[in-house]
Structure formats: C-alpha cells, structure tokens
Amino acid sequence: MVKVVLWGSLRSATGGLTDVEVDAANTGELLKALVEKYPELESIIEEGVSVAIDGLIYKEAWFTPIKPDSEVVLMPYMKGG
Amino acid sequence: MSKIHVTTSINGDQVEYLCEPHETLLDVLRDRVGLTGAKEGCGSGDCGACSVELDGRLVCSCLVLGAEAEGKEVQTIEGMADGEKLHPLQQKLLEHAALQCGICTPGILVAAKALLEKNPDPTETEVRYWLAGNLCRCTGYDKIIRAVLDAAAEMRGA
Amino acid sequence: MVNEYVESKSDASDVTESKRDFKIVGTRPLRPDGIDKVTGRAMFGADMSAPGMLHGATLRSPHPHARILSIDVSKALALDGVKAVVTSKDFVKQDNSGNQDTLDNLMARDKVLYHGHAVAAVAAVNVDVANSAAKLIKVEYEILPHETDVDAAMLPGAPVLHEGRKFSSVPEGSSPNVSSYWEFGHGDVDEGFAKADIIVERSFKTAATHQGYIEPHACLATMGADGRGELWVCTQGHFMVRELAAAFNGIDASQLRVTASEIGGGFGGKTTVYLEPVAVALARKSGRPVKMVMTRDEVFRATGPTVSSSTDVKIGMTKDGRITAGQAKLRYQGGAYPNITAMLGAMTAFAAYDLDAVQTLAWNVLTNRPKQAAYRAPGAPMAIYTVESVIDEMCQKLDLDPLEVRLLNAARKGTKSSYGPTFDEIGLVATLEAAKAHPHYAAPLGPNQGRGVSCGFWFNFAGNTSVSIAVSPDGTVAVTEGNPDIGGSRASISMMAAEELGIPYDKVRTIVADTNSIGFNDVTDGSRVTFSVGLATIKAARAAIKNMCGRAAMVWGIDPDAVEWKDGAAVPTGHNAGNFPPMTLAEIARDAGKTGGPIAGHFEANADGAGVSFGVHLVDIEVDPETGFTKVLRYTVFQDAGKAIHPAYVEGQMQGGAVQGIGWALNEEYIYGDDGILQNAGFLDYRIPVASDLPMIDAVILEIPNPGHPYGVRGVGETGIVPPLAAVANGVSHAAGVRMAELPMSPPRILAAIDGAKG
Ligand code: FES
Ligand code: FES
Secondary structure: OEEEEOOHHHHHHOOOOOEEEEOOOEHHHHHHHHHHHOHHHHHHHHHOEEEEEOOEEEOOOOOOEOOOOOOEEEEEOOOOO | OOOEEEEEEEOOEEEEEEEOOOOEHHHHHHHHOOOOOOOOOOOOOOOOOOEEEEOOEEEEHHHOEHHHHOOOEEEOHHHOOEOOEOOHHHHHHHHOOOOOOOOOHHHHHHHHHHHHHHOOOOOHHHHHHHHHHOOOOOOOOHHHHHHHHHHHHHHOOO | OEEEOOOOOOOOOOOOOOOOOOOOOOOOOOOOOHHHHHHOOOOEHHHOOOOOOEEEEEEEOOOOOEEEEEEEOHHHHHOOOEEEEEOHHHOOOOOOHHHHHHHHHHOOOOEEOOOOOEEEEEEEOOHHHHHHHHHHOEEEEEEOOOOOOHHHHOOOOOOOOOOOOOOOOOOOOOOOOEEEEEEEEEOOHHHHHHOOOEEEEEEEEEOOOEOOOOOOOEEEEEEOOOOOEEEEEOOOOHHHHHHHHHHHHOOOHHHEEEEEOEOOOOOOOOOOOOOHHHHHHHHHHHOOOEEEEOOHHHHHHHOOEOOEEEEEEEEEEOOOOOEEEEEEEEEEEOOOOOOOHHHHHHHHOOOOEOOOOEEEEEEEEOOOOOOOOOOOOOOHHHHHHHHHHHHHHHHHHHOOOHHHHHHHHEOOOOOEOOOOOEOOOOOHHHHHHHHHHOHHHHOOOOOOEEEEEEEEEEOOOOEEEEEEEEEOOOOOEEEEEOOOOOOOHHHHHHHHHHHHHOOOHHHEEEEEOOOOOOOOOOOOOOOOHHHHHHHHHHHHHHHHHHHHHHHHHHHHOOOHHHEEEEOOEEEEOOHHHOOOOOEEHHHHHHOHHHHOOOEEEEEEEEEOOOOOEEEEEEEEEEEOOOOOOEEEEEEEEEEEOOOOOOHHHHHHHHHHHHHHHHHHHHOOOOOEOOOOOEOOOOOOOOOOOOHHHOOOEEEEEEEOOOOOOOOOOOOOOOHHHOOHHHHHHHHHHHHHOOOOOEOOOOHHHHHHHHHHHHO
16 A cells, blocks of 8 residues: 545545555556545546655656655646746 | 838848838838848837847837838848857857847847947946846846946957 | 855765766857847747738737627628638637637637637738728627736625636635635644744735746748648747647647747746637638737737735744744636646745645636736745745844744755655755855845845756757767757757767757657746756767667677767777777767668657755845835845756846846736726836846856756756745845835835835
C-alpha cells in the first residue's frame, strides 16, 4: 500500500480524508486505484493531475514506479507563465 | 480620395511611393517600402518602437504622415549599419545582451543614435530620460543603458 | 555577478555533474539571432506578407455583458473589397470545456462577457476596408447587468456570467460566479495560532496588470481548399496554436503547418490563441492569405491581463520570530472564464517557509473582464505579496531583522512544502544569506527612505520536448528545437550542445522549427525551456556521440564500448582498448557516408525533474510625503539559477522580472468605471516603467544545482517578478511610515494613507 496525500479541497470526494492509502506500483495504477476507491475523484483526475514522488513532480506519466515507502502527493495540473 | 505621390530619401536612397493622405509614415515604410525594421507597438506615440529620424530629428513614425516625408531624409534602423559593419551602438547592445525579445531594439537604437549625435557624452540620467519614450518590457533597461554609455565612450574614443 | 554556493552541496546526485568544469556553459557569447535583431531584419509576427494577402479586422462588443440576439453581416459582405466574414457559427464546437472557453473567448457565441469581446471578423483587401466593413455588421444585443469587482461578483444577486453551468470542485452554496475552489496546507492552524505570541491579520488588494509585451498579437494564415494550410504567428507555443486552430476549424493538425515568428515578448500572455483560428477561418472562406494584427487597444481590452485579487492573511509568530501558523484566503477574478491562477496562488503563498501549520483557501471568481492569461509566475506574485507584507509588519512590531526572521523560517532541503511535496536541494537559505552579506543591506538610508525585503518562489515546469541534432559533413552542428525563443534560449541551447559535443559555440546553429519539422513540444511556459530543451539537447547530443563513438570503433576495429568521447573527439578508453589518436567530430563527420551514413541524434520525452527557484529582493525607496511620489533608489535581486548557462541572459530575466514587478507595485492597473469599460487601454494611461523611473538593477546569481538536470539548471524566467510587489510595498511602508495594503501604490493612494495616518 502507498500513502497518498491529497490537496485539502479533495476531502469532499473522499469522505473527509486527505491522507489515503491505495495499492499501486506506479503512477498510472495509483490514479486508477484512487478512482476505484473514491469515484468522485474521477472528474478531477480526468481534468489532469500530477503526482509528486519523493519531492519530484511527475507531470502526467503513467509508468513512473512508486516504492511503498515513497512520499506521494497528488497535485493539480499546473500550467502558465 | 486619390493617393499622394511622394518623393523622399530613405537611408540615402531616393524612393517614390503613393500613399493615402491619412497613412502614417510607419505604415508606408512597413507596407509600401518593405522596411519592416520599425515596429508598431502602439500606434499612438507611446512606445517608441517605430522611431526613425526625419531630417536628423527623432520622431515616432506612427505620428508622422507618409506625405510629410516629401523632400525629406528618412533614416531607419535598416540604414544604421554600414554594410557588414555594425554601428557601435548595435555592437554594444549585442555585447551587453541588452535585448531579449528584440522588438524594442530598432527603436532604442535609432533613438540612442539620435542622442549621441546631439550629446556624445551623456550621463546615465540623460540616457535614461532620452530613452524614456522607448518602452522595453523585457530587460528592465539596465543592460540597455550600460550598452549606450559604453558605445558613447567608444565613439568618443575614450 | 555569479556566486558559486558550495556549502549546500551534500550528497551530489549522480545526475547532476555540477562539479564538472564547463568550457562554454557559464560564458557570455553573442546570441545567434542578435545581428538580425539589431539591424531590423528579424521577422516578427506582423512583419510577414504573402502575395494576394487580405487584412482582417475584428468587431468587438461595446457592452460589458449582453446577450447576442442576432448578427447581420449582409451589409459588410456587400461592401466593395470585402472577401469573407466569420462569426462563432463558423467554428467547431469543442468537447473539452477549457477549449470551448478559449473558442468562446475569441469569438463570442451566445453572450458577450466583457467590453471588447470579439463577435465577428472580416477579411478585406486592406485594413481600411476591413475596419469599415466591421462597422457595417449589425449586432442586436440584450444588455445585461455587469460586474468587474472580485468581491462584489461573489455576493448574492451579482450578475451571473455562465447561468446554469456546473463547475466541479465548487462547494455547494457558493456564488454561481465561483468557478473553482482550492485548499492546500498541512498541520493544525488553530493549534499553531494558539502557540503564537502575536498574530497579525490583514486584508490586501492587487489590481489586474497586463503582461505588456511590446509586440501586439499578429499572424498570417493561408488555407487551401484541400484543408492544408500555413500559419505564421508570434506565439509562445506554435504547437499549441496548431492544436487549437485546427480543432476550432475542424481540420487535421498535421495539415496545418505553424511557424513561430520572432516573438516580441510574451511573459505568459502568448500561451493561448486569439486571432489565429479566426485568420485560418477567414483564409479558408476567402481562399486568400489573411493577415491579422491587433491594435494596442485590442491587446489591452481583449487579451489576457492577470487576475486582480482580494486576500486575507493571518500569521502567528513567537517573540523570537518563529512562525507558528499561516493562513491565507485568496479571492481572484480572472475575467469571464475559469482559470487556475487562484490555485497557483494558494500553492505558492507560503512556499518560502518551513511551517508546521499552514492553510490556504482559494476561490476563482468570474467577472465581466477579459479572460485572464498567464503572466510570469501566474498567481504567485499577488499571493506572496500578502504573506511577505504581513511578515514584514510582524518583524517591525517585534523589532526583528527581516532577513534573520526569514532565515529562521526558511524552507530548506527536507521541508514539507506548503503545497505538499518535500523539497530536495533548494537555494532559499543561500539566497537569503547572500542578501544579508551584500553591501546593499548595510547601506545607510536618508530621510523619507525605506528598505524593503521580500522572498519569492516559482515551481518551474518541465514537459513535452523534442530536440534533434544533425552533424553536418563539414563538422558543424544543426540543432532543431520546437520552443519559441523568448529571451535568448537559442544561445543557451547552442551552448549546451557545444559543451556536450566538445566543439566551439560558433560551430552550432540552433533553430526553432515549424510544427511539421520536429516532434511535439509544450508551450514555452513555466520557465521550462532552458531546463527541458536543454536537457533534451544534452541527451540528443549524447545520442549523436554514441553514434560517433561507434563509427570510430568500426574504423579502429575495436569494441564500441572501448571508445569514449573527450573534448570533441572519439578516443580509446585506455591503452588496453588500443593506441589510436583521437578522431575528431569533423573527421568522423567527413567520413560518415563511408561508415554508415548521416550522423544525428534526437531525444523526445515528457521531461520531469524541474527544480524550484527562490529569489530575494532588496529595494530602497524614497517617498515624497507632500505628493506621495515614489522613487526607486536602489534595487538588488538575488536568485538561485541552479546553473546559469548564459549568465547575461539570466541576469536579464532577473532584471526584467524585477522591473515588471516594480510596475505592478507602483503604477500598473486595469481601471474600470461603473460602466464596466476599461478606462486606460493604452500605454499612456496604463503606465509601464520607463527608463527614467529606474536605477540599475543589480543581479546576483546563486548556483545551487538542480539534481534533476545534467548541468543543474533550474528555470529562471519567472521567480523575478514575485518578490518586487512586497519588497516595494515594505520599502514604501517604511519610508512613509504607514502600511500599504493595496496595489498599485500610486501617489494618490500613498498620500491618502499618509494623511489617514496623521488622522
Ligand atoms: S508605434 Fe509609434 S510610438 Fe508606439
Ligand atoms: S527586448 Fe523585449 S521589449 Fe525590449
């Protein structure tokens, strides 16, 4: 299981949680598992999210490996500038 | 409304063109003569990107009518280098990395050249006030001012 | 000036070769596009023409909010010289709501949502005829009430811009003008505030400002009846233009070849489309090339300024300066369509600090103003302004040194950032220490003068990038990339290619290719180019090197693994590999046809690993207490570049960003009347800083390598605009003896604050 930190306003989709746990070995699996567990996250994830693993932001890749003890943070998709 | 026939000199070449009475010198240069070095940033005299010299006087070509160039001498950025040899201001702007996007650069160069023709040894403050009519959004002016002062020094043989 | 900061180098990552002795990186060669730009030859957006070309003009809404009842174009079409007219009906409806918003913004569909919103466009034989024709288009409007203020637009009863539209992620019960809501942070802020010795709570406002690029939007489109077309355009992303212009016109992206002209400034404002899909539509309808160029008035009224904001900040601090909790509530209006700028503000507001408890809440609000566009570190300057202002006030109250307090609380490696992830190597502490040690910080101040300090932060982006490198038979190298050069990037890319290949800088030429000549690239945004394109260039060069080592191995009859690349030549790895003299790039290139054919290398990836960049600014300001007039006396920028490839252009980014921020702090502002019409749509009344307003801007580059880049590069383009807002505000507050809580700090506002303080 990996621990995933969500941004605060996603609480409405997870029944109040911002720290959740899912089974995933890479970023793509992580996003799938999140949607399975919390279907209300689907529209947000479809609009675009990035995943930060151990401090590095991975913009949108599906196959970035995640270790069980990695720090995983779901981030909104950023653009601009 | 019929067009006006104008005979003028641009960068030392005799040029003839027909223009509308309301047409600006900037539009004539860019659209009729094919000299697109002068840029239109505002069309209202506020940005200096269209700077040219008219009989040795620095003007915003967006505020001058094409018809007014009759019998006069127009100097544009295209006439600044001598063949392959850059004017010291052009060289110094390059060396000081005083351009980022470069859209303001032709206007700045024409304006700075006009300054140095009048005042070969300007202070930093004089350069800053002279160029206050030339907007640059990229550089914060620092490197431009340094380049102009450096070029002035070189041209004085200092 | 470049300061090498060595102390913070701990476990040197294997990716970053920051210890490497660079030969070309870090020098200041002339830029490759320089001669064209100082001689007037460089071709910008409006400089291109085509035989038989028509000129386009746009009809724009005279109302800030109205329903379009009908559009009658017959009189315009009947005018001599008019060849085509388009309205929203000529474009293809989009599935993606963001794209549909972009389309509706460039050609209003059912309603006009701001004064200047495009409703129709004309192509005619010249600009005069096109303008006359636009005036002949008859639009019937039902005028609706409007709102341009962020706080007012959130109130019950405010005019609703998008009736009935559902926005995801907006809590029940919000105003229908709230298009998004965001929350970030960690820890328990109530607990944090309970630990504080003092708590300061303040509200701030910042005005909308425009990127103010000197080159107005311009493009030239050609479209054949077979759906094949060409588009010349000044943009930060010609691939983005291709995707959108093709989708809006229902043509295949690969059939529309887009070429990026030289670009006369963008700063984020040219990361979307306005004219381009319209020019393509007009070209298709008329069968002729169509050129469209905006006037400055159109640039101000119809292209994106940044957001205006209204923010409440609350910070708790112990007597000795440790922040116990921080909270910010940010309300941004970004015009008539949804955007994510408030989110970026909420993520960045407290990014400079190592906090146990932090919470930011953000709302984006729709108003009857032009659709905002990204502006250099979008969302961050106005958010960080509020936090840095409150911290400065607390330092003043507690009589603490503002740099010491920032050092005490500074984010560093291992800090959990206010937006979630834990920081790796970052340069904030080094930057603060450089500021503290700089003579500027100790220089004496005169009467009515004040010194302001502020930190700044930007993430920096990476993203999709394609680069290819071709070695020519004469031993020179062509680099092809696909990101428009907005600040000298062709120079830095050539430098990295030359460095990696071990050849002189002037043997490399880098060009920005059109959309059919190189793989896809994201927009030039987020300060991503030197990082991402640089990374791709280095990797493409390594691919070419591998190829060349293989050729040498073949010639020498040894194993390719026994060959390495050194100083621009293949050499055997050691005596055991064989005893051969170095085979230079030029020699290998000359014989390439005999050893297997042309030599090239390419790299395509969705790059990751961008490194965040922190900055600290110091400013001395004098305020005339009689008039409220401000003068910037001295300004110093400290910023972590990771590795400065071309230090002169890094300084240029720092200086340019600082001056844009100074303008934002002191002068620049979108001014609306009650009629909802922008009152200052020109450079005379929207006053950006001019040369005589400013001193020299000293730039001090710090180099704390980004572990995610082979040379340690971080982006540098955006961080520089973040600190000036608070630095200048803090300087003004110290000089004038009153706290300023609204930008811009124009003389009347400062005078009112001084008079108010006198009571
Ligand atoms: S275009 Fe003439 S001054 Fe701006
Ligand atoms: S270099 Fe871009 S406006 Fe001056």
